Amino acid sequence: MSTTEDTLRDFKEWHELRTATVSAPYGPLALTGTHWLADHPDGTLPGLPGHWSDDGDELVLTAAADDGIALDGRPFTGTARLTPDPGPVTAARLGVGERRLVVLRREGLWAVRDFDPDAAARGDFIGIDVSTYDPAFAVEGRFTPYEQDRTVRVGNADGVERGLGLGGELAFTLAGKEHTLQVSVEGDGSLWAVFADGTSGASSYRFRFLRPAAPDEQGRTRVDFNRSLLPPCAFADHFICPFPPPGNTLTAEIAAGERNLSSRRHV
Structure with missing residues (x-):
């Protein structure tokens, strides 16, 4: 099997697992x-x-x-x-x-x-709109940690402002243009970014999450927007997801990854 076929198979399996996870009895x-x-x-x-x-x-x-x-x-x-x-x-x-x-x-x-x-939302759920895999949105990135972790105040989906911990910046290039995201560092070393882009609120949800793998010793990691995630508040209004911190609204149009919930059937 070719590398391209492997990538497409992995992406299909990722999407199927994600759909099963969000629609699980306690998802x-x-x-x-x-x-x-x-x-x-x-x-x-x-x-x-x-x-x-x-x-x-x-x-x-x-x-x-x-x-x-x-x-x-x-x-x-x-x-x-x-x-x-x-x-x-x-x-x-x-x-x-x-x-x-x-x-x-x-x-x-x-x-x-x-x-x-x-919950009614589980019965109404059809699926997640996800873009076809596009290798142009999977690029190499470089993580630079801050000398000290930072906390910024950002709005949350419930209308309350809360602190968001940030551990560094993730730099990458899309279509010849350089971008950076402020990211949090998880306990296992992986990264978490809350971002918006040129499609947010139009052809995709108003903001999304990205979870790159832990960087290597040189700070290198894969930035794959094909695996952009809808935040939990896209599935239920009762989550308190943070909005993107300053600087995390990209000028690029990220036409990749999860975009919105599929239209719900009415009963």
Whole structure:
């Protein structure tokens, strides 16, 4: 099999896996709510049983038997002191029937996310519009770390401004023109960029994510916009995705990668 055939096969498999992941029972389409405790000082969260309160470094849940809450897979009554769930949704400690309740904390504020496999968005989902693979959008890049990590304040999809950590700049050339993106560095060394481009809000979603592999010792990594990702907030309004930081709106038209959700059927 030729290198081109290998590339196209890998791209097809990537897209199929991505589609299966977002449409999984506890994928992003299943998120039906993100409830911030600060918005509900009485301790009652919309659509969720139990009483919730902020106790500094812990979230306190008090539940009665008829609340139907499970903790670590077992029916729960009484009071539990909780910390953020670090793993996948399926590993969340709390549940109500088939729903999973994920505890999170952002900048000192507590929230509970409600994932429901019966969410209407899962039933309406057809697929993701993705462009045909174009090798012109897969180029070599060079990562230059900052001397010290930076945090910039950016708007989020829920209308709140939050800090976005940045670890360096990723430089690359498209169609003979040089570009840079400010990127975050993940725990495994891989990179994460939030970017917009000349197609954003027109033929593609208003911004997208890019996740290049960890750079080598010379800072080299592959910048493949064919694998641009829709952010979670494209699938559910209850995610708090960050908008692109300053300088991450490219003048180029990135007609590659995931562009939008496919049209949804109406029932």
